[in-house]
Amino acid sequence: MLVPATMLSTLTDRRVRGSMPAPRNRPTLRDIAARAGVSETAASFALNGKPGVSEKTRRRVLDIVEELHWTPNHAAQVLSGARSMTIGLAVARNAQEVGSELFFLRLMTGMHTVLSRNRYGLLFQVVDSVGDELDLYRRWSDERRVDGVVLVDLRTDDPRPRVVNELGLPAILAGGPDPSGTVPAVSIDDAAAMRSVMEYLRDRGHTRVAYVSGSPTLLHVHRRVEAFLRSGRDYRLEAADVLQTDFSAPSAVRATQRLLATDSRPSAVIYDNEVLAVAGMGVIHAAGLRVPADVAIVACEDTPICAAVQPALTALHRDTSGFGADVAGHLLNLLDGNEDHGGQEKTPELVVRAST
């Protein structure tokens, strides 16, 4: 179906409670011009700050505009070749990957601090797969629904940078860099953050460390895994165990049980987020071990739960709202026709609490 039925039905004008209310009468550019006693062209020039109208006329038009609470019709501006004033954010995820949900909400609220100031809206959509996400970008592009998109959760061999580029859809990658060099990115140095955790653990006298990670098909997890193994060598820590999870608590329970079952139990475990860390801590306690005396715990994502749980969790703290604001800023810069090579965020800092 090309034109959905809901698009074709006409809006009714009933004032019954719970039915469609009647639309208000909105002043038009013609009304503005008439009241100011100038042509529509002159009114439009005055509004858009173009030369050709006197300062006096400009002032009169703007006063009337203010008086009538006039705002330019959004759709008319889009048609006239301007923008849709909308940024698209699609997330391909399944219900299991709940661990990063707070990340997405904070990313969005951060983006809004910049978007709202510039009168941009965010069109947010959840899709089942990367394939569906590509279809969505094609549709958004065809319908000129969005002016640009923010890519998240880049995977290894990800087709999305190439496709948005082919579509001519301006894009910024939130969390990069893009290995293909196609899309500018706002990056977080996940490797440096992981190194800071490992350095801290070495300084606390740990010798054998394990990492309970998310899926390394996600590039940021992949980078953390590599940094974990490399810094293990650099700091002469035994960093042999990387146990992969699907970000679910039962998966973290199984991984932790395996770690405790080995002869050479780690003295510290790094978990990719707070759900994994809390689940792991339960297994450690159930085994009759103490946190941090027997096993220290670090979470890679600081949330209110990290401070609330007992013992409170040492965690990597990132400014996700600030990250979102920067992502939006770079995308708007691109939309203004400027070159933009993305940026680099402050490395997440380790907040030390009772679990280490």
Added chain:
Amino acid sequence: MLVPATMLSTLTDRRVRGSMPAPRNRPTLRDIAARAGVSETAASFALNGKPGVSEKTRRRVLDIVEELHWTPNHAAQVLSGARSMTIGLAVARNAQEVGSELFFLRLMTGMHTVLSRNRYGLLFQVVDSVGDELDLYRRWSDERRVDGVVLVDLRTDDPRPRVVNELGLPAILAGGPDPSGTVPAVSIDDAAAMRSVMEYLRDRGHTRVAYVSGSPTLLHVHRRVEAFLRSGRDYRLEAADVLQTDFSAPSAVRATQRLLATDSRPSAVIYDNEVLAVAGMGVIHAAGLRVPADVAIVACEDTPICAAVQPALTALHRDTSGFGADVAGHLLNLLDGNEDHGGQEKTPELVVRAST
């Protein structure tokens, strides 16, 4: 400033990496008509399923449309009196109120299951206050930016139902009912859910129960507080203590400390969400008391943390995604010009775990 500078700048056509890519050539209705050998009017009639064109012509036009991957221009459809195909969701909240964040993300993902199927997008915006939210609705309405809105977090004496009604902006309240009867609502029976918790606690032999709540200016919290007090009387439980928090862990710590400092310590505590419950459990353990042997704990919001923490938290489980889907469905029904009186969701169910 009425017309933002970003709206006025013209898009450039450079193909430099990190700059605006060139837009694709999109086929127009004229291209379709020319290729089919019919007039634009006939092509349009064929597309929109109107009478006046032969079945053969209609078939030919649709085949060409499919071949060219043509989609109707979104903005043109809006201007022609159709829809913006966008639903607005504004949330007035401060950074402290993190407790319900997962709720909002789940609400949105649920809404998308229905919106995406109907080609609607969601415009999500975070604002500082209810006043800013009202300004946003006025702007959205002026600019015809959205076809309707979803109201959340209704407060006591909330001006929003009246204002969206005056604006002629179709709206559904997520979580109701609206005491003023202005806006149809999809409701969750928070009172019945709270009663089920109290009944369960009575059956487990508890006699004195406390409730660590969020702010009762939020209507759903207000309803829970009332149900807590009423069912306390009905079930002959001492339900004297309602301690109000701002959904933050430190606030829950203070509330729990106050509860434990009294002569008549409660045998069970109900917390409004999982962050409050986890923080409270820490205080109880720190006081040398055991959960659930000395104090049982219930959380009013089931999240992955509730199952991950030790002891795992008994919690009220709600289908927030299903709720979001229903909210979107009722709003689309309104937009189709139908009467809609909202609906009632399944009452959240108590998931019993080790904390009680």
